[in-house]
Amino acid sequence: MEDNSIVALLERHGVRPTANRILIVKALAAGRHPLSMRDLEIEIQSIDKSNIFRALTLFRERHMVHAVEDGDGATRYELCWSEDEDSDEDEHMHFFCEVCHRTFCLYDRHVPDVSLPEGYRVSSVNCLVKGVCPACGRKRKC
Amino acid sequence: MEDNSIVALLERHGVRPTANRILIVKALAAGRHPLSMRDLEIEIQSIDKSNIFRALTLFRERHMVHAVEDGDGATRYELCWSEDEDSDEDEHMHFFCEVCHRTFCLYDRHVPDVSLPEGYRVSSVNCLVKGVCPACGRKRKC
DNA sequence: GTTTATGCAAATTCTTTGCAATACT
DNA sequence: AGTATTGCAAAGAATTTGCATAAAC
Numbered sequence: 001m002e003d004n005s006i007v008a009l010l011e012r013h014g015v016r017p018t019a020n021r022i023l024i025v026k027a028l029a030a031g032r033h034p035l036s037m038r039d040l041e042i043e044i045q046s047i048d049k050s051n052i053f054r055a056l057t058l059f060r061e062r063h064m065v066h067a068v069e070d071g072d073g074a075t076r077y078e079l080c081w082s083e084d085e086d087s088d089e090d091e092h093m094h095f096f097c098e099v100c101h102r103t104f105c106l107y108d109r110h111v112p113d114v115s116l117p118e119g120y121r122v123s124s125v126n127c128l129v130k131g132v133c134p135a136c137g138r139k140r141k142c
Numbered sequence: 143m144e145d146n147s148i149v150a151l152l153e154r155h156g157v158r159p160t161a162n163r164i165l166i167v168k169a170l171a172a173g174r175h176p177l178s179m180r181d182l183e184i185e186i187q188s189i190d191k192s193n194i195f196r197a198l199t200l201f202r203e204r205h206m207v208h209a210v211e212d213g214d215g216a217t218r219y220e221l222c223w224s225e226d227e228d229s230d231e232d233e234h235m236h237f238f239c240e241v242c243h244r245t246f247c248l249y250d251r252h253v254p255d256v257s258l259p260e261g262y263r264v265s266s267v268n269c270l271v272k273g274v275c276p277a278c279g280r281k282r283k284c
Numbered sequence: 285g286t287t288t289a290t291g292c293a294a295a296t297t298c299t300t301t302g303c304a305a306t307a308c309t
Numbered sequence: 310a311g312t313a314t315t316g317c318a319a320a321g322a323a324t325t326t327g328c329a330t331a332a333a334c
Contacts, residue, residue: 016308018314037298048316053299055314069211069270073324074298093256098265112254112269114235119276123240127254128211128268134261158333160289179323190291195324197289215299216323289332296325306315 001029013062020047024055025064025079033103034068034076034094070103071096071130078105093127099136143171155204162189166197167206167221175245176210176218176236212245213238213272220247235269241278 006025010017027043028035037056041049056077059065068076093109096102111125148167152159169185170177179198183191198219201207210218235251238244253267 122273126270131264
């Protein structure tokens, strides 16, 4: 993802495009998996974790990223690609491998469309499948 | 839930029915929501958290409880009611209220049946809906 | 008597906040 | 000047481990 479009993305969500924030978005866009705070800390050594945390919090408020429970205690973050700025329509399921502890996006599996009884307001749906990924499955058997 | 059936449940899963474990299962059975370690610590003051933790870990290994991400950092636990001892067939969705931070069971909403491509082994599906519960929704509007 | 379970203390990990310094408008 | 952003340090919360004692088989 290019700097130009990252700046545009940030501004579209009302976030000032500082150098740090651009780095964080770039890392999120580059990773094929949702990234945890720890991943980002390691990836971008130049930024303090408190700042990464505050950036992610802001991004989340502005619906620029959403949070994914990683099945392993920590929270992971991924960019929203939805057209709609205020909802999280593009939500897909995730797969957590219990052996290698990686989280994959199942882009072609949408989270179910949940309609709850009168009175509930739904803001997001998180769907995490746990199991063993193909790579780890092979290793085990051989 | 009576002590007899708790003992039977534990033994069915190959877990020795100690006094502490019976207390923990009883608490899990009594709560209408999935309980966090913290909930259990408060509920059962007599047992140390490390022991609660070890009991829950064991129960999880034996498919006697399953873990639910509570949307708020901690993990919550609930008894499996499935007939099948080794899978988590009875899984239903959960609802996390972003205002009161309570987690509810949506017993009538099953998690979707996920069939993944060749190579994946699925062991469980976690589905968490976040939003505002009826009680909090009412308070806000009035 | 050997294995299993427990309590206590302490280490880890992940997240969050306070505050002073810096950068931006 | 005045607001927003940042780094550093430290607090908090949730989880996990080490080890010595106690209980169960």
